[in-house]
């Protein structure tokens with residue numbers, strides 16, 4: 001039985017919000033989100049609370065009176081980046097009477113909290129992933145007692161409903177359906193920072209998405225560390241949830257991230273195949289193509305069963321495409337193991353590969369495994385994988401040229417304001433000339449050329 005944080009607890013925080021509001025006239029906030037989509041969705045809730053407390057958003061750290069770092073521990077470089085940013089911000093703190101808050105996955109790691117306390121004493125509030133909803137109370141204490149507040153919970157986690165939210169996007173919404181992870185892949189820190197798997201009540205999810213549709217949202221991305229182990233109670237599965245969301249009027253595009261190959265069962269394949277709006281692109285994290293390494297990683301599938309799953313999905317959903325995550329240089333990975341990974345990449349021909357060099361995470365099983373791979377070998381394998389991935393992307397992109405794609409117009413291109421940008425159902429970026437009034441609408445675009453990172457089109 002999963003605990004849902006009680007309505008009274010949330011109400012209590014809303015009272016703190018009202019109290020803090022009395023001190024925030026003319027003050028601005030900035031949230032630095034470092035992590036995955038789940039972190040982004042948490043940041044949207046933090047922003048919702050801060051705006052309810054009277055803070056105004058700013059893009060510039062120079063103007064901020066409150067800065068929240070919503071951190072990520074997944075790899076070393078994500079962690080290092082935060083320490084760099086903390087160092088930079090120190091000088092501004094005095095000037096702006098700035099309150100600095102440190103939250104997210106890194107704050108769930110004890111050695112990180114110790115490091116912040118000793119080396120970054122100017123951080124005012126440290127909160128964890130399980131209690132970010134208590135930020136109003138922590139801010140209240142900081143403002144009234146001016147003492148440092150450190151509150152990180154070492155628990156399995158609860159479900160939080162009913163927080164205000166300030167969404168980043170007006171057409172596409174992030175919807176967290178579950179949190180935490182029970183898989184303990186041997187390289188991964190997430191089970192330690194996010195606690196055990198817990199699913200939201202299906203009714204709450206459906207209600208949230210119905211409300212989004214009424215507000216004009218067209219697309220939802222369902223989020224969880226392992227969405228296909230979603231359990232809505234009384235046998236209600238992720239497949240049931242997909243089907244129910246598919247029937248919500250106004251929602252045209254449904255995406256989800258990430259499913260785990262070991263839990264990708266028939267019912268989910270059927271639900272996607274029978275749906276009208278679920279995208280026929282599936283993010284299926286491979287991690288490695290070597291059965292030996294997959295075992296060391298504790299992934300629960302082999303090279304063969306992964307390939308079988310891909311075939312099974314392709315047979316049932318012929319126009320499906322896949323994206324994936326791959327780690328190179330896991331401890332003990334040999335040249336032969338790496339060649340197995342390249343072989344799977346050749347066979348599956350992923351639309352996109354998110355590639356990572358293995359990064360040691362403190363407290364994980366892989367940390368103490370033998371035969372860590374030298375950095376040069378990791379880089380060299382990374383480059384080889386990238387070359388192969390680019391070649392495949394190019395070959396696959398060529399197939400789009402001449403086709404007509406339905407695109408939800410996201411906005412202006414970052415590099416050229418005269419060009420609009422959006423994505424195909426398979427999540428490929430498409431750039432095309434068009435009037436700005438089309439932003440937020442669906443258009444039909446004919447693809448005229450491919451450029452590895454994007455496709456060029458013309459509205460028809």
Ligand code: SAH
Pocket residue numbers: 074075187188189224225226258259260285287325326327356357358359360361
């Ligand atoms: N729950 C998701 C993954 C979330 S983390 C899943 O199971 O697919 C996103 C990606 O980061 C992982 O898929 C993995 O490829 C990568 N990753 C996780 N831990 C890592 C580590 N220690 N070093 C390098 N990459 C890592």
Ligand code: SF4
Pocket residue numbers: 181182183184185188189190191225226260
């Ligand atoms: Fe990490 Fe594995 Fe859980 Fe994904 S499934 S979050 S990689 S432990």
Ligand code: F3S
Pocket residue numbers: 034035036037038039071072073074104105189190193194
């Ligand atoms: Fe990072 Fe935490 Fe997400 S470690 S990837 S922010 S769950």
